[in-house]
Amino acid sequence: EEELMTEIFEAKLAGKKDEDFKETADMLEVVREMKEQNPMLGLRGCRLGITMPIVTEMQARAIFKAAAKVIKSGKEVLPEVMVPLVGFQKEFEHQRTIIDRVAKDVMQEEGIEFKYLVGTMIEVPRAALTSSEIAGGEKGAQFFSFGTNDLHQMALGFSRDDAGTxxxxxxxxxxxxxxxxxxxxxxxxxxLMKICVEDGKSS
Structure with a gap:
C-alpha cells in the first residue's frame, strides 16, 4: 500500500494527470479493500484463488510451463500442485477444476502431454476431520501434506506471531x-493428523 501511495504522490508532484496513474490508483483501491483485521484467517490460500481465479491460473500456468520446458529438455518430471488452506471439499474441487483446465491448455500449446498430481496442504482442522471427503471422487485430492504451523494455530487458538509472549x-x-x-x-x-491420514487412505 505504501509503495503505491508513494508512486501516486510522486506522479502528482511531477504534474501528471489523474489518467496517467489511474491504473496505480485502481490497484491501491483494491489493496485497501483487501486489508483485513486478521489476515491469518482472511483472504489467503484457496480463498484468494476462489475470489480471484486469475491467481490460481497464473500459478498453475507457471508450474506447467516450467514442467513442459523440462520435459522438452529430455528429462522426466511429475509436477505436484498443492492447493493451500482447504477446509471444504468444494473449495478443493473449485481450484482443481481451474488447475486441470490450465494443464490441458498448456499441453495443447506446447504440443506435449504430461502427468501431474493435485493435492492439498492440511492446515485447517476441518480438512483433517473430513479428509476422506476431500480425497474422494474423480476430483479429489491425490496427495496430502501437513502445514503444521497453521494447523497448530487453528487447533490451539495460538497465534504463531504472538504466542511468544x-x-x-x-x-x-x-x-x-x-x-x-x-x-x-x-x-x-x-x-487430528492421525484421523486425517487414516480417513484419507480409506477414501
Missing amino acids: FISKYMEQGIIKDDPFVSIEEIGVGR
Missing part, C-alpha cells in the same frame, strides 16, 4: 510440555 510461561508451569511451533502437540493436533 506466553509460551515460555506455559512451559514453565507445565501447562504444555513443548513449544507447539517447534514440535507437534501430539495429544490434540497429533490426533
Whole structure:
C-alpha cells in the first residue's frame, strides 16, 4: 500500500494527470479493500484463488510451463500442485477444476502431454476431520501434506506471531510440555493428523 501511495504522490508532484496513474490508483483501491483485521484467517490460500481465479491460473500456468520446458529438455518430471488452506471439499474441487483446465491448455500449446498430481496442504482442522471427503471422487485430492504451523494455530487458538509472549510461561508451569511451533502437540493436533491420514487412505 505504501509503495503505491508513494508512486501516486510522486506522479502528482511531477504534474501528471489523474489518467496517467489511474491504473496505480485502481490497484491501491483494491489493496485497501483487501486489508483485513486478521489476515491469518482472511483472504489467503484457496480463498484468494476462489475470489480471484486469475491467481490460481497464473500459478498453475507457471508450474506447467516450467514442467513442459523440462520435459522438452529430455528429462522426466511429475509436477505436484498443492492447493493451500482447504477446509471444504468444494473449495478443493473449485481450484482443481481451474488447475486441470490450465494443464490441458498448456499441453495443447506446447504440443506435449504430461502427468501431474493435485493435492492439498492440511492446515485447517476441518480438512483433517473430513479428509476422506476431500480425497474422494474423480476430483479429489491425490496427495496430502501437513502445514503444521497453521494447523497448530487453528487447533490451539495460538497465534504463531504472538504466542511468544506466553509460551515460555506455559512451559514453565507445565501447562504444555513443548513449544507447539517447534514440535507437534501430539495429544490434540497429533490426533487430528492421525484421523486425517487414516480417513484419507480409506477414501
